[in-house]
Amino acid sequence: MPSQPTIARIWRGRTRPDVADSYEAYLKTDGIPPLEKTALGVQLFREDRAHESWFTTISYWPDLDSMTAFTRGEPTKVHHLDRDPEFLIELPEFIQIHRIVIDRQGLR
Template sequence: MPTQPTIARIWRGRTRPEIADSYEAYIKAEGIPPLERTALGVQLFREDREHESWFTTISYWPDFESMTAFTKGTPTKVHHLDRDPEFLIELPEFIQIHRILVDRQGLR
């Protein structure tokens, strides 16, 4: 039986709308694959606003220890991708860590 996630690790960053498509392709190619290999699951969201585009990545972990092993230390520390300074309006300073209290999918 697959392990259920108990932890969600949430990263948010924003870019200019005119380069949002390029950043989306970049984060899908460079940021998501390592999470797909190690986390129980990962989601990437995009919200386009008039003057900025927001990206949110949520990865799901069975426990704090496995997330800490992936981050090689402090899970709240941001590990920027090499080209993040080129794309992002500002470099995010923190990651949010949330315990999952309810996990229901497929609700109607």
């Protein structure tokens, strides 16, 4: 298995501002740990706007096969967390899969 990621899997969802802190906490306890155990890396981003808060999760994978194994054979299908309907304004219907072309870390 390559040690460098070649695939990024990107998920985005949005909440109302009044539940954004609770959803962030939920993602940290229920959404991110399975990715930390399986993916090469994971990032969680949050963007607060006036009427909504956006969350973006990017996980990094050595290849499409390993990502497909994690998603149980359906790499583009969203696998919602149990409480997503409670928090999200709408349930996202898809994720994005990007091939990593340049991966430079530690840029100054």
